[in-house]
Amino acid sequence: MRIASDEVRNNKIKSYFLILFFIFLAALLGSVFGLIYGNLYFGIAITIIFAIFYTLVMYYSGSKMILKMTGARPVTKKEFPYLYHTVEGLAIAAGLPTPKAYVIDDSALNAFATGRDPENSSITVTTGLLNKLNRQELEGVIAHEMSHIKNYDIRFMMLTAVLVGIVTLLSDFLLRSFLWGGMRGRDRNNNQLTILLIVVGLVLAILTPIVGQLIKLSISRKREYMADASGAHLTRYPQGLADALKKISKDPDPLVDHANKATAHLFISTPFRKKHSFVAGLFSTHPPIHDRIKRLEDM
Template sequence: MYEQIAENKRNTILLVLGFSFLVIILSWVLGKIFLSIGEIGLVLGAIFIIFYGIIAYFFGANIVLAISGAREVQKNENPYLFNVIEGLAIAAGVPKPKAYIINDTALNAFATGRDPEHGVIVVTSGILQLLNRQELEGVIAHEMSHIKNLDIRLMMIVTVLVGVSVLLSDILLRSFLWGGNNRSKGSGSMPLIVLGIALAILTPIIAMIIRMAISREREYLADASATQLTRNPEGLMSALKKISGDKEILEAANKATAHLYISNPLKNRAGFMDGMFSTHPPIEKRIERLSKM
């Protein structure tokens, strides 16, 4: 458990450094080719990363909650949910997370926040309606494990850094396609243009692979941690079976936040390529692992 927390801290630092470097390079290429301000582009890229990083760290969870259409609920509104969250928070040894609900009949849940002191657990109304007590405890324990293990910080940073790097690469690619007349004649050398095109194309692919790899492993680890909290792997197994049988797409979900959920909320693709690049491991494999615990 402690090794996972330490690993998450290391991965967070490496991700921040790696994506920051990538964004700065993209800013430099964009400025060098189109505006003849390569050096200024480096400075602007660094300033942007610092500013964006501060916003993402302190307000990232609120942004995710707003995008997801989640609303906070108080104990008097749903004492059943609060009772489950409070009991598992005590078992996990973390402060009680805030509770949010997405008004959607799809079966899903996720956790977010920058640390356990600012943790949030979000469930859909469908989860509350269709899961029994043991199944709900399994799902909440899974999300509580993400909070305890600092997965929430790592995944929130992945969300915002992937978003900004993909945005800049898209701007760069569109500039190549539609801004040919605005390129700086003095600095738009062919090697630099080739580099810019390569970065614009490869950045989203690299970002997707990194997000996929981190998300898949974290789901397996959270499943295992959840069984340690509940001492009842059958509860989570049964919940995952019900979730896998739910074919409804969560309307508020999108590709930027899909990796946060306990199960892929989009559920609209089942092809080989989509399975290979999915941010979630197959539920069947997760259930199989749980059955051996």
């Protein structure tokens, strides 16, 4: 399918530009840090080396850490035969290697996919989802997660989360440097330069994580719409996923016990209790679920 192949290519290209953009932000923060301590190039070099090292570590071990953080455990064919065969069958239909299947022992209705590529991927569902969805609804959810894998959303979103995390750490360190009484390497009598660097550094340290977080959330919301459409195409039955989302939206206790802000964007629906306000919508990891249902029912 041409649209799917275009999406894969676009996600790969966006991944490279995303890395370059966040390396630029890290270098910008590093330059301020270097000026504070009197060595511009040292500050830039250290932050870029740290960013590259951290990204590589998370790229190769991030999915394992996510599975551990969420309390996921591997699925056996004997314990969950229908889930096992559903993942296997939809992987064949999508032309993908079969992802590893995991479950979270939790009554909430939710699921997510993770990994760095289709060859190193997994799909995780909660036991609540398995117990409360019928066959067509479960297939819709698994197809949605399979689409995240096929479109390389799993890599793109993992890189986004990692890079936003790096910028946030660097910004926090920069703010602490000011609090500890920075500018050690500069002439403290040069008050104008001191004030300028402090203002620029504080603005960067405060705004950069916010901008990074908004970029991550915007990307996450768009990817959910795309995965809904791709998943519906895979099953040839959009109503299955629409009905699953209806049940998920009516779940009286949507809170997934082991979910946190670092992993929330991975789930098919927000794993926290929903808040209805403009600010909550702006910082939401997911588009409004009623909009997703309407789009599916209009297909």
